[in-house]
Every structure is written in C-alpha cells, then in structure tokens.
Amino acid sequence: MKKVLIFFALFSVTFMGLAQNNDRFTSLFNGRDLVGWNMPGKVPGFEVVDGILVASPRNGSELFTEEQYGNFVFKFEYLLSEVGNSGVLIRCNPENPWGTGVEVQLLAPWTPYRDDLHCTGSIYGYVAVNNRPDETTGIWHEMEIKCDRKRITISVDGAVTTTADIDTVKSMQGKNLTGFIGFQSNHSKEGEYAHFRNISILDLDNDPEYVKKGFYSEDPEIRKQAMEVSVFKGSSMVKVLIQMMDEDNTMAQAGAKQALFDIVAGISAPNAIGKERVVVAKMLKEQSMDSTSEITAEYLKWLLEMLNRTITG
Amino acid sequence: MSLKSKIDRRNFLKTTGVGVIGFPFVVNGFTKMAASDKIRVAHIGTGNMGGSHIRWFSAFPDVETVALCDVDEVRLANARKVLVSSNSSANPELYSDFRRIIDRKDIDVVTCATPDHWHALVAISAFESGKDVYGEKPLSFSAQEGKVMLQSLKKYNRIFQLGTQIHASENYHRVAEIIQSGALGKIHTVRLWKKGGSPGLGFPPNETPPETLNWNMWLGPAPYTEYTPVRCHGSYRHFFDYSGGVFADFWCHIADIMYMSVHPQGLASIDARGDIPGDGIANTPKWIDVDFKFKDLDVYWTTTPPKVPGAEEMGIGAHFEGEKGTLTCDYNNRVISIGGETTNDISEISQTIPRSPGHQRNFLDAVKSRIQPESNLEYVREMTLPMHLALISFRLKRKLQWDCVKEEFVNDPAANFLLSREYRSPWSLPVY
Incomplete structure (x- = not known):
C-alpha cells in the first residue's frame, strides 16, 4: 500500500509538473x-x-x-x-x-x-x-x-x-x-x-538556470546566444550571473562579466525603461555587499556607479 | 640601492604630488640646452617596444641612458643586456618602481613603453618632476587621462612626443602636402581600415604570478584581478581593463595621416558596430566598424578594407575622397586618382611641409629647443579622442552624439561615465 502511495505521489508530481509547463505558455x-x-x-x-x-x-x-x-x-x-x-x-x-x-x-x-x-x-x-x-x-x-x-x-x-x-x-x-x-x-x-x-x-529562457547552461557550452555560438538572451531578460538574469562570476571557471566568469556589462549598457540607454534600472541597481548593490570575492564586488560597484549616473541623471 | 630609492611610497606621494597636488619643482626645461649637451634618458617599461626605445635612443651621440625600469625582473635584466650590447660603456641604474626614476633630479627624459593603463601616470609624474617624455601609443587608457596629461604638460612646461614613428615618414608628409594643395578638391569622406582584430586568447586558468613579476604594480591603477599569462606581457591590449585592442593600437597610426592632411573638426556623432572575440577571456573588438560625422567630413573605420581600388592589398590604410579625385595610402605607398588617371605623385605640387629628422631625433631636438615636436601632446590628444569615443559606442552598442565644445556625450550619462575610470587605490589622477 505504501509503495502504491509513493507511486501515486510521484505520478501526481509529474503530472502537476506537466500541467505547470502547459500553464507557462x-x-x-x-x-x-x-x-x-x-x-x-x-x-x-x-x-x-x-x-x-x-x-x-x-x-x-x-x-x-x-x-x-x-x-x-x-x-x-x-x-x-x-x-x-x-x-x-x-x-x-x-x-x-x-x-x-x-x-x-x-x-x-x-x-x-x-x-x-x-x-x-x-x-x-x-x-x-x-x-x-x-x-x-x-x-x-x-x-x-x-x-x-x-x-x-x-x-x-x-x-x-x-x-x-x-x-x-x-x-x-x-x-x-x-x-x-x-x-x-x-x-x-x-x-x-x-x-x-x-x-x-x-x-x-524565462528560466535563468536554462540560460545559465548556455554559458558553459563548448560551442561559442551557444555562449553568445546565452549572452544575448541575458540582455533581453535583464534583471531576472543578474543574480545567476553574479554567482557565476564567483565560480572558479574562467569561461563562466568571462561570460557572466560581459553579460552583466551588456545588461547595464542596454538599460543605461537614454530611451530605456527607468524601472528596470532601479531594479538592477538594487540587485548590484545588494550583491556587491554579499559577494565573497573582492574582485566581483569591485566590478559590481563599478557597474552600479555607471547605472546610478543614469538614475540620478 | 641609492638613497633616493629608499624613500617610502607614502613619503613619495606627499612630496611629488602624483595624485595629490602638484609640488613646487625647479623645472630645468625653462632654459634651452645647448645642442651639444647630453640628454640623460631613462626607459620605463622594457618589453617589446621598450627594447626598441633602448636601441633607438642609445644610438644618439647626445644621449646617455642612465636608468631602466621594469616591474618584471627578467625583462629588466634583459633590457640591461640590450643596452650594453649597443653601448658597452653604458652603466644604467636598474629600478623596479618607476617612482624612483621620477625622484631623480639628474634625469632629463623618460620614455614610456608600459601597457596603456600606466601611460598617463608615468607621463604626468614625469612632467611634475620636470622631465620630458617620449611615450608609446596609444596616448592614454581613457579620454579623460589625455585631457589631464595635456593640462599637466602645459602647467609644467614640458615636451612630449607620442611614439607614432610613422608620422615622421616621407610618405605621410607628402600625402599631407598633396591633399592640402587642393589637387583632389575639398575632401568630404575619409575611409580608414585595419584588417583583423583582437583574438579571444582562450580560457586559461588563473595562476600565481611568477616571483620575478610584481603583478600588483603591473596592474597599478587598473582593477585588481587574478593573474594569468595572457593578461600580461604581449597580449594585455586585448583587455578593456588595460587597453582597447587592435583598434586602439592602430588607430593612431592611420588616423594620423587623416589629421595631418585634413585635420577633422567638429565631431558630432559616433556610431560603432562590432563584436567581441567570444572565444576567450579577452574582450576588445574582434571587429569594429565606426561611422564618424565631423563638420563637413564623414569618416568611416572598418575592419575589412573598403571597396575602393588598391585597398584590398593594404592591411592598414586611408582613402581620401575629394570633389576632384581620391588618394589611397598606407605607411609607405600612395595612389592618387584624378579624372580616371592614377599616379603616385604630382610633381607640380611643391614641398611645403618641413620633413622630420626622424621621430626620436625630432623629440630630442624639441627637448633642447623647447619647441614641441611633430606628434606633440596637443595634436595627438585630439587625434586619439575619436578612438576612445568609438570604443564607448562599441561597448554600449549604440550611436552617440558628441558635444565637441564641452567634450561630453549629449544626453548619455553612462557614456560620459566611460570617458574616465577611477583608479585603484592608492593611485589617482591629479586634478589641476
């Protein structure tokens, strides 16, 4: 009986997962x-x-x-x-x-x-x-x-x-x-x-973990795609990218560093939406204080300063 | 070790005013030197170009090479050998910290062949201590540094020559003469190109720097980062932390002939497109195309040669389009085309521009005469500025409007932010 219940529970989870998938359209x-x-x-x-x-x-x-x-x-x-x-x-x-x-x-x-x-x-x-x-x-x-x-x-x-x-x-x-x-x-x-x-x-690409996998691909075209997608997605990618900068993987570090710059560059454009700037600025500020790496923290502070110029005018 | 080299850094900062406030100094350059006087030269940065500096300058009879400096002990020892092999009586003092050279009051000239991110601080501290500078290209890491270098030069009444040695060529002088003669009519378009761009350099792991290299000092005002060999000697220029890639490396060589010939003014907009290498940790352009709008002049930079006759064979080049004809040139060649006929020269056009005695000689003469040399700071700063602005447009991926009077971008605070970079402590750029 117990086994049956577990089976049923697993089945339900799978089924619900599919249903959620459908809802994500x-x-x-x-x-x-x-x-x-x-x-x-x-x-x-x-x-x-x-x-x-x-x-x-x-x-x-x-x-x-x-x-x-x-x-x-x-x-x-x-x-x-x-x-x-x-x-x-x-x-x-x-x-x-x-x-x-x-x-x-x-x-x-x-x-x-x-x-x-x-x-x-x-x-x-x-x-x-x-x-x-x-x-x-x-x-x-x-x-x-x-x-x-x-x-x-x-x-x-x-x-x-x-x-x-x-x-x-x-x-x-x-x-x-x-x-x-x-x-x-x-x-x-x-x-x-x-x-x-x-x-x-x-x-x-609404799932940051899906996008993240692209940065680890051996294929430079897929890495480039991950970078471009990160720019469309903006603030939702920031946290994942900052985590990647702290990893001991120079390919992930380089990709994340560039993608963060490109996100900030994009939303710093004169015609970009101001609200996204505030959201990203807040994340950069919080993460620069939390980061265990001084190198990452300094980089985030630099990006934040660039972004803050566009917020304060 | 000399007594001067024992002065600690803190004390040095207080006295010489690098990053603090200029300090009163008896400038030896206010009086002319006699033509026969020996010029006492120190070389800072002794890698590839630094080695050339050592050989070039030590060959002049009125130069005495008194000091060499490098943050890499291996390179420094090698530089000494290079010097002694070209002048066996030379006995230079060796330094790992350029500030010990700045401290010395018996040095007239420093040459600087460090990576770009050190150019401004080395030159400015040399100016402040009464020395003249022969500095490698590009002029500076950032646009703002170029501005402060010029302020410093004027304040301390110094001489500066940028190491754009092609400027001294017969070809460049003749091209300028032909274009300025009006033979091609009014020039409305200039196309500049340089084939190829920065490589990606792969994704090597970080390493502990060799004990013979002072990595912290190599980084200096640049952001701290972990060491890996490709970030350093020979390929640092492919990183935006230190330089601007192949584009920044070659801009000043080929934009030079445009500035010599037509002196573009009134820059209004910069629109760059391009891509980073993507296959490594390097991040400067793999390719970059830029459209510049100057007053009455359109300038296009491309990574592939433009579709004009003769350009394809030139790895780097300039193509001038005038109302009556065109001129295509590289460092050594030129082709003039007027009314369907091509030629290499127009003998009716007289020589009107004085020729250079050689780029380094021109500088040494300037040190003695106190008259600025051909690639002087005011000229090269103006000539270098569009390169910095193009890289900002490349990085931000947007067209930028430029106010050439205020020297700032119009309505783009992020672009203006990238005109300068705050130095890593304890370094700072002086404010005059």
Missing part, C-alpha cells in the same frame, strides 16, 4: 487587435477578423513579435485557403528576416505541389520534412516549433515532421540564434489567405 494574440506585434512595412499584411488573425493582402507587411526570443516553444493553429502560402519566421531580424532567420513553411499542396524541402513543416529551403504532415486546406491544424539552442523540432497536429541540428545544416551556418518571430503575409495570389488563432509561446 503565454498567449501572444488577444483575438481583438495586434497589441504585442509590429507590422513594419508600409502596406499592412494582417488584420484581426472575428477573433482570427488574417493574412490576406498580397505581399503586405510581415508581422513580428515585439519581443526577441532565443529558445522557445511557439505554437498556434492555422488554416490555409485553397492555394494559401504563408510561413513562420524564426530568430530573425525584421530588417532582413530571410537573411538572418529561417522560415517554417505553411503551404497548400497544390500551389503547384512542392517537394519535402518546401512543403508545410519544412524549414523552407534548408531542412526537409521527414514525416509529411496533413496538408488539407480549409481546416484548422496545429503547429508547434521548438527551438532549443541548436536543435529545432517542428510538429504538425501532434506529430513531429522535421528535426534539425543546425550544426549539421551547412546552409544554415551564420543564422541568428536569437531574434523575433514573425508571420509571413499572404504570399499567394490576391484573394488567398492564411488564418491564425491560439498563438502562444513557452519562453525557455
């Missing part, structure tokens, strides 16, 4: 307007109709998240018109989305029929699907895109279609490992469309 689309999104082009490519995000004008502006993401699970539902053509841009810079990032394809199969390297679920032109998904138009499908450092996994309707280890894809070398997520506007004929709903994201 954040909705990116409110069903009413495009709050949280940017449409940088002159001609709008998207509108919201009856709770649905609609890509309909031909070759209008792409739509990008306001935030940048490095590691994440992005999921949404989509519905394509008869010869609909759209896609999801990941880890891109909106000024040059296809040059800096890649596109996960969304395509009706009779546009004409395209191969596995260019069909729905493929990383368009870079990685083919190895399990072609249901491409029926006019019905809703669910897509999930997981970017876990250099590993990309794409699923459609609950089945994995595509997996990619960026290091093994020569043509993807030099692509960003952080950036914005975007939807491509209607890339088909006038009158065709793509619909989207239930758009949400699980940002893996």
Whole structure:
C-alpha cells in the first residue's frame, strides 16, 4: 500500500509538473487587435477578423513579435485557403528576416505541389520534412516549433515532421540564434489567405538556470546566444550571473562579466525603461555587499556607479 | 640601492604630488640646452617596444641612458643586456618602481613603453618632476587621462612626443602636402581600415604570478584581478581593463595621416558596430566598424578594407575622397586618382611641409629647443579622442552624439561615465 502511495505521489508530481509547463505558455494574440506585434512595412499584411488573425493582402507587411526570443516553444493553429502560402519566421531580424532567420513553411499542396524541402513543416529551403504532415486546406491544424539552442523540432497536429541540428545544416551556418518571430503575409495570389488563432509561446529562457547552461557550452555560438538572451531578460538574469562570476571557471566568469556589462549598457540607454534600472541597481548593490570575492564586488560597484549616473541623471 | 630609492611610497606621494597636488619643482626645461649637451634618458617599461626605445635612443651621440625600469625582473635584466650590447660603456641604474626614476633630479627624459593603463601616470609624474617624455601609443587608457596629461604638460612646461614613428615618414608628409594643395578638391569622406582584430586568447586558468613579476604594480591603477599569462606581457591590449585592442593600437597610426592632411573638426556623432572575440577571456573588438560625422567630413573605420581600388592589398590604410579625385595610402605607398588617371605623385605640387629628422631625433631636438615636436601632446590628444569615443559606442552598442565644445556625450550619462575610470587605490589622477 505504501509503495502504491509513493507511486501515486510521484505520478501526481509529474503530472502537476506537466500541467505547470502547459500553464507557462503565454498567449501572444488577444483575438481583438495586434497589441504585442509590429507590422513594419508600409502596406499592412494582417488584420484581426472575428477573433482570427488574417493574412490576406498580397505581399503586405510581415508581422513580428515585439519581443526577441532565443529558445522557445511557439505554437498556434492555422488554416490555409485553397492555394494559401504563408510561413513562420524564426530568430530573425525584421530588417532582413530571410537573411538572418529561417522560415517554417505553411503551404497548400497544390500551389503547384512542392517537394519535402518546401512543403508545410519544412524549414523552407534548408531542412526537409521527414514525416509529411496533413496538408488539407480549409481546416484548422496545429503547429508547434521548438527551438532549443541548436536543435529545432517542428510538429504538425501532434506529430513531429522535421528535426534539425543546425550544426549539421551547412546552409544554415551564420543564422541568428536569437531574434523575433514573425508571420509571413499572404504570399499567394490576391484573394488567398492564411488564418491564425491560439498563438502562444513557452519562453525557455524565462528560466535563468536554462540560460545559465548556455554559458558553459563548448560551442561559442551557444555562449553568445546565452549572452544575448541575458540582455533581453535583464534583471531576472543578474543574480545567476553574479554567482557565476564567483565560480572558479574562467569561461563562466568571462561570460557572466560581459553579460552583466551588456545588461547595464542596454538599460543605461537614454530611451530605456527607468524601472528596470532601479531594479538592477538594487540587485548590484545588494550583491556587491554579499559577494565573497573582492574582485566581483569591485566590478559590481563599478557597474552600479555607471547605472546610478543614469538614475540620478 | 641609492638613497633616493629608499624613500617610502607614502613619503613619495606627499612630496611629488602624483595624485595629490602638484609640488613646487625647479623645472630645468625653462632654459634651452645647448645642442651639444647630453640628454640623460631613462626607459620605463622594457618589453617589446621598450627594447626598441633602448636601441633607438642609445644610438644618439647626445644621449646617455642612465636608468631602466621594469616591474618584471627578467625583462629588466634583459633590457640591461640590450643596452650594453649597443653601448658597452653604458652603466644604467636598474629600478623596479618607476617612482624612483621620477625622484631623480639628474634625469632629463623618460620614455614610456608600459601597457596603456600606466601611460598617463608615468607621463604626468614625469612632467611634475620636470622631465620630458617620449611615450608609446596609444596616448592614454581613457579620454579623460589625455585631457589631464595635456593640462599637466602645459602647467609644467614640458615636451612630449607620442611614439607614432610613422608620422615622421616621407610618405605621410607628402600625402599631407598633396591633399592640402587642393589637387583632389575639398575632401568630404575619409575611409580608414585595419584588417583583423583582437583574438579571444582562450580560457586559461588563473595562476600565481611568477616571483620575478610584481603583478600588483603591473596592474597599478587598473582593477585588481587574478593573474594569468595572457593578461600580461604581449597580449594585455586585448583587455578593456588595460587597453582597447587592435583598434586602439592602430588607430593612431592611420588616423594620423587623416589629421595631418585634413585635420577633422567638429565631431558630432559616433556610431560603432562590432563584436567581441567570444572565444576567450579577452574582450576588445574582434571587429569594429565606426561611422564618424565631423563638420563637413564623414569618416568611416572598418575592419575589412573598403571597396575602393588598391585597398584590398593594404592591411592598414586611408582613402581620401575629394570633389576632384581620391588618394589611397598606407605607411609607405600612395595612389592618387584624378579624372580616371592614377599616379603616385604630382610633381607640380611643391614641398611645403618641413620633413622630420626622424621621430626620436625630432623629440630630442624639441627637448633642447623647447619647441614641441611633430606628434606633440596637443595634436595627438585630439587625434586619439575619436578612438576612445568609438570604443564607448562599441561597448554600449549604440550611436552617440558628441558635444565637441564641452567634450561630453549629449544626453548619455553612462557614456560620459566611460570617458574616465577611477583608479585603484592608492593611485589617482591629479586634478589641476
């Protein structure tokens, strides 16, 4: 009986863990307007109709998240018109989305029929699907895109279609490992469309311990990604980074030192949000007093002084 | 050990005013020396460039090398050998603390080939004690230090030459003449480049410094940190704690020809992009591109050569674009292009700029004549300043606006904070 109870307890914990995981998804689309999104082009490519995000004008502006993401699970539902053509841009810079990032394809199969390297679920032109998904138009499908450092996994309707280890894809070398997520506007004929709903994201980098692991990677690109992500995350990374500075690991020390500087540099910009400065300043002050290392303490005091100039004006 | 070398540091700080207040000193430089007089020289910092200083200066008949100083005993002993091999009668006093050289009243000139973070303190304490200085490039670690060095030079009426020896070249003088003649029309754009950047230097573990090295003194005013060999001799310049990388190392050599030729003024904005090496503990630019807006002049620095004819073959270079033509040059070569025709010289343009007798000779002559040499402090400070500002833009990852009258960034307190650095105790920069 006791064993059964323990089993049940373990099962409950696991189950709750999963449930929590699910809860950690954040909705990116409110069903009413495009709050949280940017449409940088002159001609709008998207509108919201009856709770649905609609890509309909031909070759209008792409739509990008306001935030940048490095590691994440992005999921949404989509519905394509008869010869609909759209896609999801990941880890891109909106000024040059296809040059800096890649596109996960969304395509009706009779546009004409395209191969596995260019069909729905493929990383368009870079990685083919190895399990072609249901491409029926006019019905809703669910897509999930997981970017876990250099590993990309794409699923459609609950089945994995595509997996990619960026290091093994020569043509993807030099692509960003952080950036914005975007939807491509209607890339088909006038009158065709793509619909989207239930758009949400699980940002893996919200967990400082996940980001921290990147700093210990033997791969300099992953370390660079960890540094960039730290700057997006700002204050939530400060404590972990300071702990890393005190470790007897010169790679972690150097990465943490640079990331702390970059965080302070970013929030010291004249147009940065003042509240974040106060939060980081408070942490630097507390940690500089607590640090066991005089070298770390002096460095934090120096950063604090730089930051304080921007707070006191 | 001389009596002077036994004066303790505390006492020294009180008397010479390094970091405190200037102290009254009978400056021997107010009166001209006779051309035949011997100049008594001490060398501080005896590594790679320091060794060159020893050889160059000891070769002049009117120089007597009287002292050598290094915080590394091994280097100091080697420096003595270098000196004796070029002048067998030399008998220099050896010091591990440069302040003992500053204390001596029988030394006219110090040359400084320490790492960048020591340049200002060595020069300023030399000025305060009535000595002239031949100092290695870059001028200083921070922008603020350059300012204080110039104040000190003027207050104590001293002579200073920066070790930008390419300044003395025939090519640089001729380039300046050609551009100033107006043959290319008004210059609107200058492109400067230097191929390559700082390496990362890996992630070596920290070590106990060798007993022959005074690591604390090597660090001096820089933040205290643990020792590892790549932080020190030969590669220190790839750390922002001590220098500004390959960019800071070469800026003053190639920006020099721009300042000699067109003397840019009215700097208004600096926009740097780039990346750190990322594969090591070094943190200065692996690559850096900078756009500078001066009054009526656009200046671009790049880590790869610009797409202009002849640039690709030059590891470092300058390209002047005028209304009538262009001129591309490096240390030794120049190509002029006007109306589709290229040439290396325009014989109709007369020689109008006096030539240098050699960079070190120019300095020694200045020590005697009391007329500032070609790479004097006022000139090199102005020429070096944009380099410091570019590195601040690089580090903060943003475009910066500059007020060239107030010499401060507009509406950016963090950028202004990086114009200077508070020294580690007990060192401090004087306030005049």
